[in-house]
Amino acid sequence: MTKLNQHLTPLFSTLKDVYAKRDITPFHVPGHKRGKGVDHEFYEFMGPNPFSIDVTIFKMVDGLHNPKSCIKEAQDLAADAYGVKKTFFAVNGTSGAIQAMIMSVVKPGEKILVPRNVHKSVSGGIILSGSMPVYMNPEVDAELGIAHGVKPETVEKMLKQHPDTKAVLIINPTYYGAATDIRKIAEIVHSYDIPLIVDEAHGPHLHFHEDLPLSAVDAGADICCQSTHKIIGAMTQMSMLHVNSDRVDMNRIQQILSLLHTTSPSYPLMASLDCARRQIAVEGRELLGKTLKLANELRAEINKIPGISSFGNEIVGKYGIHSFDETKLSITAKELGLTGFELETLLVDDYNIQVELSDFYNALALITLGDTEESTGKLLDALKDISKRFYGQGKVLEGGVRRMPPIPEAALIPREAFYSETNKIKFEESEGKICAEMIMAYPPGIPVITPGEKISKSIIEYVKELKEAKLHVQGMEDPELEYIKVIEDEDAVYLYSEKMKNKMLAVPMNLGANKAGIEFGPEVLEEYYPDTFGEMTYIDVEKQRENFNEPNLKYKNTILHTCNKLAEATNEAVRDGFRPITIGGDHSIALGSISGVSLEKEIGVIWIDAHGDMNTDESTISGNIHGMPLAALLGAGDRDLVNCFYEGAKIDPKNVIILGARDLDVKEREVIEELGVKVIHYDDVMHKGLDHILDEIKDYLKIDNLHISFDVDSIDPEHAPGVSTPVRLGFSPEDMFKTFKFLFKNYSISSVDIVEYNPVNDKNGKTMDFVNELTEFVLNPTV
Numbered sequence: 001m002t003k004l005n006q007h008l009t010p011l012f013s014t015l016k017d018v019y020a021k022r023d024i025t026p027f028h029v030p031g032h033k034r035g036k037g038v039d040h041e042f043y044e045f046m047g048p049n050p051f052s053i054d055v056t057i058f059k060m061v062d063g064l065h066n067p068k069s070c071i072k073e074a075q076d077l078a079a080d081a082y083g084v085k086k087t088f089f090a091v092n093g094t095s096g097a098i099q100a101m102i103m104s105v106v107k108p109g110e111k112i113l114v115p116r117n118v119h120k121s122v123s124g125g126i127i128l129s130g131s132m133p134v135y136m137n138p139e140v141d142a143e144l145g146i147a148h149g150v151k152p153e154t155v156e157k158m159l160k161q162h163p164d165t166k167a168v169l170i171i172n173p174t175y176y177g178a179a180t181d182i183r184k185i186a187e188i189v190h191s192y193d194i195p196l197i198v199d200e201a202h203g204p205h206l207h208f209h210e211d212l213p214l215s216a217v218d219a220g221a222d223i224c225c226q227s228t229h230k231i232i233g234a235m236t237q238m239s240m241l242h243v244n245s246d247r248v249d250m251n252r253i254q255q256i257l258s259l260l261h262t263t264s265p266s267y268p269l270m271a272s273l274d275c276a277r278r279q280i281a282v283e284g285r286e287l288l289g290k291t292l293k294l295a296n297e298l299r300a301e302i303n304k305i306p307g308i309s310s311f312g313n314e315i316v317g318k319y320g321i322h323s324f325d326e327t328k329l330s331i332t333a334k335e336l337g338l339t340g341f342e343l344e345t346l347l348v349d350d351y352n353i354q355v356e357l358s359d360f361y362n363a364l365a366l367i368t369l370g371d372t373e374e375s376t377g378k379l380l381d382a383l384k385d386i387s388k389r390f391y392g393q394g395k396v397l398e399g400g401v402r403r404m405p406p407i408p409e410a411a412l413i414p415r416e417a418f419y420s421e422t423n424k425i426k427f428e429e430s431e432g433k434i435c436a437e438m439i440m441a442y443p444p445g446i447p448v449i450t451p452g453e454k455i456s457k458s459i460i461e462y463v464k465e466l467k468e469a470k471l472h473v474q475g476m477e478d479p480e481l482e483y484i485k486v487i488e489d490e491d492a493v494y495l496y497s498e499k500m501k502n503k504m505l506a507v508p509m510n511l512g513a514n515k516a517g518i519e520f521g522p523e524v525l526e527e528y529y530p531d532t533f534g535e536m537t538y539i540d541v542e543k544q545r546e547n548f549n550e551p552n553l554k555y556k557n558t559i560l561h562t563c564n565k566l567a568e569a570t571n572e573a574v575r576d577g578f579r580p581i582t583i584g585g586d587h588s589i590a591l592g593s594i595s596g597v598s599l600e601k602e603i604g605v606i607w608i609d610a611h612g613d614m615n616t617d618e619s620t621i622s623g624n625i626h627g628m629p630l631a632a633l634l635g636a637g638d639r640d641l642v643n644c645f646y647e648g649a650k651i652d653p654k655n656v657i658i659l660g661a662r663d664l665d666v667k668e669r670e671v672i673e674e675l676g677v678k679v680i681h682y683d684d685v686m687h688k689g690l691d692h693i694l695d696e697i698k699d700y701l702k703i704d705n706l707h708i709s710f711d712v713d714s715i716d717p718e719h720a721p722g723v724s725t726p727v728r729l730g731f732s733p734e735d736m737f738k739t740f741k742f743l744f745k746n747y748s749i750s751s752v753d754i755v756e757y758n759p760v761n762d763k764n765g766k767t768m769d770f771v772n773e774l775t776e777f778v779l780n781p782t783v
Contacts, residue, residue: 004080006281010073012271014061015053029056029264055267064089064265065258074274081281082207082217082242086250088257089273090225090239091265094201095121097225097241099128100256101197104223104248105167106131108415109748113158113168116407117147117446119199122169123414123438130415134162135407139319140444144311144332145361147444149173149180151320156188163192164702171199172216173206175357176364177328178321179213186220195222195247203325204240205231205369208284211292213323222247231327231368232284234276235269279369287369295326295367298376302329307336307391308383329365331355336387337394341472343386351382360442360472361397404446405462408435408453412492413745417452421491424483427463430455433486439463442472455484502779503578505569505593506536509562511555512588512626515724517760522583524759529772532779536583539566539592552617553638559625560640563592567645570596570751581778584755586724587613590709591629595645597707597751598633604655604703605633606743608736609711610727612664612672612679619667626756627668630656630709634675653677655703659693659739660685660714663727682730690735694742706747708740710774711756712767720770722762733770737777744781752778 032038035051043051057063062071071089079087090097098121106112108130114122116135126133136154138147150170159165168189173179182198189196198216200206204226206215216224222245228234241257243250279287302310310331313324333343340358347353347363355363365379411434412420422436435455439448441463449459463481466473477485506522519541526533544557570580570593582593587609597603607613613630616637620627625641632641634656635649642649653676662682664672672679678700685693713723716730731739743749757771 002080004077009274009278010070011274014070015271020052050268053268078277084217084242084244086243088241090241093237094225094227094239096260097239099125101223103129103256104253105195110166113165115150127414127418132413141319146176147446148178148319152181152184155185167195169197173203173325176330177325179323181322182219198224200224201227204228208280209288213325217242228276232276232280235272238269238273294376301380305387307387308333327367330362332362334361334397336390405458408449411454412452420487420493422485427481427484430484431457436485436487438475440475501578503573503580504536505582507539507585507589509541509585512559513586513724514624517758518586520759521757532772532775552620552623554623559588563644566592567596571599574600580751582753586626587711587755588626588629590753591644593753594633595650598650601705603705603707603750604701605651605707607658607709608714610662610713612658612661612668614672615668704748705750707751709753720767722758722767723756724758
């Protein structure tokens with residue numbers, strides 16, 4: 001039940017009865033000045049009224065971006081009519097509203113679950129947001145050649161596989177009227193406490209009649225958008241965005257819509273939206289009842305025509321279809337030997353009837369509030385005549401949809417693919433390349449591959465089969481698909497997760513390693529590369545009174561004092577929205593950097609080191625604390641170290657990986673095993689290959705925020721001799737850049753340590769140059 005007077009049209013009434021009737025002399029845009037300056041023929045055709053209310057934003061008529069009067073009242077009436085918390089007018093169509101929905105619920109690098117057969121506006125929203133799509137396959141009706149909706153079971157399975165998903169988007173109903181069990185999907189999605197957003201472009205009428213599928217606004221969706229111009233009486237381009245949940249920030253939606261919308265919205269078009277709401281709210285049930293009656297009578301008559309048919313409620317219960325919108329009239333004439341494209345051409349060329357769309361097997365006609373027995377009669381008569389002309393004249397068009405290859409591997413997210421350089425190569429020679437185009441197969445209207453995905457042998461063979469069968473393949477620049485646009489690895493642009501400001505901290509300490517030279521690392525880097533290191537904040541190392549009766553904890557008091565100061569600095573940086581980057585110094589400083597970050601957010605840690613740094617005061621051989629910080633961060637060992645900055649362990653063992661270890665102490669291995677930390681030895685990298693190892697990391701580390709703690713001695717001493725504790729073999733610089741790129745792409749990198757550079761042991765500045773290049777990447781990972 002509505003609470004407001006749905007007979008009112010505050011925006012339209014203000015334009016018609018306040019502005020137009022006052023006969024105001026306009027000195028504002030638009031320049032036609034109420035029609036006086038418009039083209040004569042156009043004015044004669046349109047008449048005076050549209051121009052009399054074609055105004056710009058001023059107090060009398062309110063403003064869309066910050067509505068306070070008649071537009072606000074019109075939006076409030078729409079929210080009341082649909083029974084939602086808030087409604088926004090979307091003046092650049094449902095496409096713009098879809099993009100706003102996506103941008104309001106996901107950030108760069110975050111996952112969003114979407115059907116594979118989404119509208120291109122969803123792809124646009126994913127590009128704009130920088131999010132990472134995880135695709136769900138819709139159900140396919142092979143006989144009709146149509147992709148229907150996504151089943152609840154599919155949503156549930158995909159969320160189990162991707163529990164870090166931030167939002168789920170579904171299409172409901174589809175263009176052809178098939179609706180899934182949206183209420184069940186909402187329950188599944190909300191069990192993960194994430195929002196369900198719905199592209200309900202084809203369902204602005206569903207809320208107003210009980211014989212129609214359940215609307216997203218009634219099923220528990222958090223946010224949805226509808227094309228008010230598709231079935232009910234708004235003018236083209238006019239849509240609404242509805243919010244019905246606290247999981248979505250309404251202020252952010254308003255902000256994003258203001259970014260996407262024109263600053264000069266059309267008042268006549270918005271007035272049509274206001275009036276369309278009145279019509280559907282006041283007369284909707286009655287009008288929709290008549291519309292449904294017309295549609296069903298027409299469908300029944302079509303199904304009597306030889307060689308022509310139109311499916312209806314009989315498809316409910318198949319292909320995940322929970323209900324069906326009978327105002328969508330799909331017509332197939334394949335028994336006449338006609339494709340949907342050919343049927344559309346016949347209708348428009350020979351009978352002056354234009355359908356909404358056609359595909360390989362079907363033509364789709366929309367039966368709306370504007371239809372009458374006269375209009376449906378014309379369509380019926382045309383179809384009967386087509387049947388007489390073609391029945392028995394040609395071969396029956398065989399149905400069926402070929403089994404599609406699996407969803408390809410994603411090498412780049414859509415935003416990265418969009419900004420990468422491309423070049424053309426022969427399609428038959430494109431195996432293994434990153435695709436820069438979309439290839440869409442009709443039927444069933446699902447992308448075979450999208451930009452950023454890798455072209456497989458099975459995709460090349462599948463497209464070859466489609467072409468041989470003369471099925472419709474589109475989306476590519478070359479319509480014959482002899483050539484395909486691809487992205488070479490060296491041309492790929494990585495636009496990683498959310499861009500962060502950096503705060504560089506330098507800790508010139510050598511006491512943890514008890515090796516001379518490490519303390520000079522930050523100073524030398526700053527001297528030779530001031531552009532990179534010139535703005536570091538130094539954490540002074542103040543000598544404290546030491547207990548020399550603790551040989552297993554050398555310089556503990558000074559190290560702990562320094563790490564507490566570093567923790568305060570990193571914690572402040574994180575709270576201020578910065579990514580702290582700590583330059584050492586020895587690896588004991590990670591005790592401070594990680595403690596400061598972990599107080600603000602749960603983090604995982606990639607510990608890239610030739611050593612494990614998992615000793616305790618009981619297992620250590622040397623007593624050097626740079627071999628203990630990771631164990632202390634996990635809650636093991638000396639209690640003073642464990643309680644650095646705040647009491648207790650700072651990270652969970654299941655969120656830690658030691659990468660590249662090649663020198664672990666015997667007793668240290670026992671500590672690692674006891675705590676359950678995953679170690680990927682350098683031998684594993686050599687045996688399996690770095691690409692396999694990186695995939696292994698992605699499968700294992702299920703956490704959003706990641707700290708990278710990088711020890712330069714993880715690099716082969718041949719490439720980086722400037723360390724204090726070299727270990728033979730190790731990563732190449734290329735390996736490490738690849739690893740950092742992978743981590744920045746797949747995780748939100750909260751903080752970074754780069755430690756143990758020792759200029760005293762360097763040769764020809766080789767290590768210094770590498771550390772500079774790696775730091776440059778960390779500072780600007782979009783390059």
